[in-house]
Amino acid sequence: MKIYEIVIIFNHNYIIFIDNFIKFFKNYLIYNNFIILKLEKWGLLNFKYVINNNKKGYFVALYFRMNSLYFLKFLKYVKSFSYIVRIFYSVIKKYKNFINKLCFNRIIKKNEKIIKNFK
Structure with a gap:
């Protein structure tokens, strides 16, 4: 995914x-x-130029993990809504920043326990 x-x-x-x-x-x-990793509401922002007769738009950014086979079907479905002006999407290769700090600390503790058991 x-x-x-x-x-x-x-x-x-x-x-x-x-x-x-x-x-x-x-x-x-x-x-x-x-899996939804992150959701950001950027709010109402002005455009640099007019897009579909609109000068303003409400921006929402979503980061999620999805199977690539379903992604194109998902995009077609989302584009069908009339109140969406534009959609930008990209694939993220590095995702280390999305690990929650608490989850990261648990992973480190588990690795330390495993290392101690082998010694």
């Missing part, structure tokens, strides 16, 4: 639907056994 980053730009007139879409999106990913 690969780690993907998706930045979704919503139409600023449909801010009401954003929270519902994010809840639906989380449930969809969890239902299909995908």
Whole structure:
């Protein structure tokens, strides 16, 4: 499974639907056994130029782990929503920054116990 980053730009007139879409999106990913790593709401930002007759957009960034076979189907489904202006996506190769610090400390402790047992 690969780690993907998706930045979704919503139409600023449909801010009401954003929270519902994010809840639906989380449930969809969890239902299909995908792992959500990070969710960032960047908020309402101005564009440098007009995109689809819009000067502003609400930005949301999502980082998740998904099987590559389902990713294209997933993108087609997300693009079908009328209140989404643009979608940018990329594959992330380095994902060490996404490990939670508590989880990282547990991994280190387990490795230390294993090393002590072998000595």
